[in-house]
Amino acid sequence: MSADETVAYKILTGEQLQQLLAAGIFTGAPVDLADGYIHLSTAGQVQGTLDKHFAGQDDLHIAVVDLTVLGDAVKWEVSRGGALFPHVYADLPLTAVPAHAPVERNADGQVILPHP
Template structure:
């Protein structure tokens, strides 16, 4: 199966974003550490991921990540609904983050992703 694209998105809590910005790297959220990889979503998957796994949480942010900067650490694997999701089998370096911003929605109610 082909890879959907070079940019993927990571939903982070405010604390996790601060860790990434201050340390220059992000080791993963508790679920990432438990599963052995950092869960990512494509542009088309991010809103569903947010609604399914982060419902009711506040102070959430989205980081746009250039997967090409991560090389072989990125694996596209079948997950929710049989779709391919990008997983990072390494820490996420700040150098791969193209943009980040708070979770926000446009006037039509769609998730507004940070401009990558």
């Protein structure tokens, strides 16, 4: 995981995904609005984010986010466990989301990430 990655992931509720698809833009979940940026995770961080912040929730989806579309709005900042996380200081446009899928796990319980 490093700041040169070009793809990150946003975990969305079903309602949030529908808002993104209908409006063509996602302004943020309540935690994003409170913190002033949209929280994303790298491929290696999605599992931890799901398990820590979305435990027990149903109807969750993972959106693939193309960071190159967002340019300077993406800031890599230290967060959980001292790791760098991608944060988006702007709304998330649908044009930066090449793929999305419901959260699925393999037989070992590991999250299966959608591919763009």
